[in-house]
Amino acid sequence: MPDRDFLSWPFLEPRHREWAAEVEAWAAAHAERLSEGETDEACRNLARSMGEAGLLRMAAPESGRLDVRALCIARETLARYSGLADFAFAMQGLGTGSITLFGSDELKARYLPAARAGTALAAFALSEPEAGSDVAALATTALRDGDGWIIDGSKTWISNGGIAATYLVFARTGEAPGAKGLTAFLVPADTPGLTIAERIEVSAPHPLATLRFEGMRVPDSHRLGAPGDGFKVAMATLDVFRATVGAAALGFARHALDLTVQRASDRQLFGGPLFDQQMTQAAIAESAVDVETSALLVYRAAWLKDAGTPRVSREASMAKLHATEAAQRVADRCVQMYGGHGVVHDHPAEKLYREVRALRVYEGASEVQRIIIARAERDIARAERARSEGAV
Structure with missing residues (x-):
């Protein structure tokens, strides 16, 4: 059993110690068992079980405030038991974090409850074939079309790609050059024009994919933040x-x-x-x-x-x-x-x-x-x- 003395450090509060015990109990009982078998199904099972246990309330909180210390405690604990369990928890947070921080009340009410329950997986789609660390080089475009946007381009190395219910997509809308001309959009997986171009196999199995957008129309109500605020949304x-x-x-x-x-x-x-x-x-x-x-x-x-x-x-x-x-x-x-x-x-x-x-x-x-x-x-x-x- 690892040293748990860090839980008494002044960085943490009593509620964090209670949370650590809660995550530890779930992980000891379920993490390794649910991580077995086919990767996609294991991720679904892990998210669903964590949702049923209430653990995903920290990844997609109702309050609209993310407790970073609680997220760290959960990821550290889950990773000790199962890399896939850590992945499933983290992606529910990363894939919905921008909604929590910048989404309208309508988007929060529509999409966060299912993510919190673990019944709908989420994904964060930022990286592209020629733009990973250099966000300013993103080439995916979003053009105004009446009360919506038409998005064309591709994303790659997308965690939960192929099994997510929603994708947080960053595209170039051109308000300014470089990183200042990006906008964030919430895209349901069944949106016409969104296809899974390929699944990517990696050394430690996780669901990864390349996404392609061809004439994909997204309503303006699915925009997070103002046009041109995509870099701010991503970095926050x-x-x-x-x-x-x-x-x-x-x-x-x-x-x-x-x-x-x-x-x-x-x-x-x-x-x-x-x-x-x-x-x-x-x-x-x-x-x-x-x-x-x-x-x-x-x-x-x-x-x-x-x-x-x-x-x-x-x-x-x-x-x-x-x-x-x-x-x-x-x-x-x-x-x-x-x-x-x-x-x-x-x-x-x-x-x-x-x-x-x-x-x-x-x-x-x-x-x-x-x-x-x-x-x-x-x-x-x-x-x-x-x-x-x-x-x-």
Whole structure:
């Protein structure tokens, strides 16, 4: 059982400890069992079960306010048990987060209850074949057509693609060049002109797809925010959910550390436990430090956002960057500790290694997080310099 002392940290409140126990109980009873079998059906079953248990109330809240610390606790806990369970929960949040933050009352009333119940899966469609991290390069277009919009283009690497009931689609509407000319739209999966161009198989199975839009008409009532506000909608949503990617990585890392300690304690080598080797103790110590520093960065970023900090892009990027990179190191040490067993397909250590790898890419690759952090540090330095010169 992983260390749960972090729940007593001042970043968290009593309600978060109660929530952690609730998620833990559901995950222990259902996560691994419901993750078995065909991937699409497993995701549907997981979402439905979480909805029935009331866990998705945090992913698609009635209040219109997202509790980032609660989202992080859920993702960390679920990831310790099942990568697919974490995925199913996270996508109900990411796929509806923009509706929660920017949707009209009509859209919220129409689409959030089913997402909250786990009976309708949601998706966030931002990435394109030639525009992933560079949002300003999006090529999908939306042109005014009476009381609606005609959307043409494509999206790829879309989680829940092919099984989602709704897609949050970002398209170029041309109010200004680059990122300032984008608009967000909520698109039901049965909208004419929307097709699934292909399903994408990845190393750790998750439902992914490429979407194609050809003359797809969307009513203006399905627009989120004002025309041209799409970048703001996307970044505000990612500001909430980027730290939760770090939380998922933290959950995987805690599981990997547990497996590492277990293996080191049980395996006999050269007449004694593998744990007695100094190199083994060094590996465990390094993994423990990686886990603790990740937890501090993740819950600091979540606390700042919940406390009302307008933008936490720097802190969320730090949390995602460190936690995902650290989780890969912890998973790698775990594989190494198991030797040949650790590279056997579907061994727990091997599965963790595959699960962690994608987190360093999606919702902004590690390289992009470094750019965000570096630019933020430059802006802080400039502001401090200007303040100092103004005081002289």
